[in-house]
Amino acid sequence: MTRTVAPEIKVTPSKKSKKVSHISTNLFVILMLIYPVAQFLIMWLGVNVNSIFLTFKSFYNGKLVWVFQNPSIWDGNSAHFWSTLFYNYATLFESFSSPDTQSLFNASLVYFVISCLITLPISMVFSYFVFKKIAGNAFFKVIFFLPCILPLFILTMVYSLSLSPNGFIAGFLNAMGVSYGSFFDDLFIGSRAQWMVWLFCIWAGIGYDVILLTAGMSRIPRDILESCKMDGVSPMREFFKIIIPLSWPTITTLFIFGMMSVFTVTFQPFFLTAGQYDTMTIGLKIYQDSGGSALQGPATLGLFCSVVGAPIIVATRWGLNKCYQNVGF
């Protein structure tokens, strides 16, 4: 075998081309970053800082001014400094004694149960079905994925129209000669309205969860599953002992999203019941109140929820991450 040994040729770029390349790289980086940074600064930082400022403002002469600029609140007495500074927070705490506010928080907390304790477990099971390609999985895929590609407005409309007295379900029952009385008339009114909103959230939420979970499960190495099969592991055992631990990061993320739904469920009750019949949530309340001029109210409620919710969510995430060791594959 002939080997050739030759001196290494070092190509040294000229100073000029080095400089041009340097500028191009920087320009490229700047152009790549300018949009997301601007987006972050304006749409996140700016909005949030403004919201925090709003919590220290109140009305005077029809305008929102700092609480200390409002003579009807601040009398110049230093003993009242803190009560003036946190005027809006005191107002919020005062509203906690109102049955309406209590109902608002209760209605919102229910979404923790719905998202984390109902939707997520169901999604995990269905994702496993889809992952294992059990008969009919293609049909389920369509059923679950459909809600994810339709805008919420369309989805709520389809849902409420399907379940209306003139909807296809009532029509089908009519054709079958089934008598249902005023069942479909009453679905979105009174105490049933809450159940219908919850049911919608479960139906629409499963699709989203299933998409992420199946993506997470599809990353599990086939070797592991084949090994399980050879060892005669039952599907139930495989699900609990292999699939769940290996999909745990995805499950954790979805659980956190579920916890956040306490604050983020907004337009589902808006489109289905307009927030009536005890379906008003924190998110919807903030949205609706922001339509008025007393913006300090929704801003304070929002900040309060963030301050209370953030540590709980972070602690939960920390706790969930402790459940299973993170496995890289």
Place this chain on the structure above:
Amino acid sequence: MKKNRMMLLALGALTSLAGLSACGGGGNSAKTDNEIWICVYDGGYGTTWLKDVSESFTAKTGIAVHYDADTSVLDRIESALKDGGDYDIYMSHGINWQSYAANGWLADLDDLYTSTVDGFSGTFADRLANGAAALSKIAGSDNVEHYYKVCYTQGAGGFVYNVDMFKKNNWTVPTTYDELTTLCSTINAAKISDGDRGYVTPFAWSGKDRQYYWDYPVFEWWYQLAGKDKIDTVTKYMGPTGKYADGYEMYNPTSYYKEFTQAYDMWYKLIATNSANSMASSYSATLASAQANFVNGKSAMIPYAQWAKYELAAIADGGTLPFNIAMMKTPKATASAGDCNYMVGFGDSMVIPANSKQIENSKKFLNYMATEEACKTFVKDSNGAFLAFDYNKVDLSSLEATDTFVKSVHEKLSNTNFSLSSTNPITYRTVNCVMPWVGNKYYYQQACQNNADNTADKVGAALYSTAKSNWPTWLRNSSLTD
């Protein structure tokens, strides 16, 4: 290297495009000195009137008018007023004009109100419907009261009926509540086929989308039972001692709000506990379904407002209703009561942004809207809606000769008109809270579903209790102290 350059160029182009797209799509940047841009809420009046009025305005003044009809105007009006938008005039319901005026975002319209209007001897203020000027004034950023808006429409609401069906069956238009209940019994007893295995019912209505249309007759009954003075007292939302602190007392069903619950009770007995008076499933029906039932002759009446003909004709075959309709004067709560009209949509506004470069031309347009020609065009093109100007000096005889609906709305507007708009800041600083139905919560739909839990007594108690428990928070949010 070439690839990198191409990529840089593409990125640069994308960034520029993103920047440009953020500027919005209006025509402000390309505006000339002789054109105005109008943004109107895309509601039940259509835009034909705006086209016709704009054309005649342009022909007269040489000022070009561009307009857009938009249902999302309220979502962006605040930022447009604050930071500069595309339009010189906004027309919509729900404009938070008091707050915008206080912040200095609206143009002062004082000189518009003192200007003269072509064809009339008085000022623009004299041309306004009764009470409209008082509702358009507030202290601005200079702490001095100015006019900052012009009321957009004056409305009439109540029972719209099928004139031809009434004539054919010799039904008389009821003038009292008792006559109305008798008429409902007559319609039900007549068992007239609706052409679809059922019988014609007195009312079609939509509980799902428009339950608040029942407010129109209910508010008029309230006014008739309580009287003007008591309504004025209630809508000030000050307590019995004239202070803010116990303003919730205005909702006390045993005193100030007694007649409101009585009026609700009249509706309750007419509709909620008498399902035969409504099309089946009305309380859960959509607006489209209620409209279709009325247009197809399955019901004799439908609660609606001045935009009824425009919207009902739109869903009829060929865009024309197959029968004549009219709005009856709401049957009086008692035989001795006087006729009145609740001004539906009287709070709707037309405003000019302070940052508009066309303030003077925009004022000219608003002034032109007060002319006889524009007022008439609006009624004709909107199929029976009226601008918030005095129509006593507007000749509508040619329209009324052929249009029963226009005639009936005009007649209804000639009654004692009242609105429930309040000047108490608590009503507009805490949106959807302090209003006849506290918290914007209506009971019509649920009363039909569950009679027992929604009686007048229970509803009255619920309104009072909600107002009382939330009042301190609403006051603090509005910075109102006594």
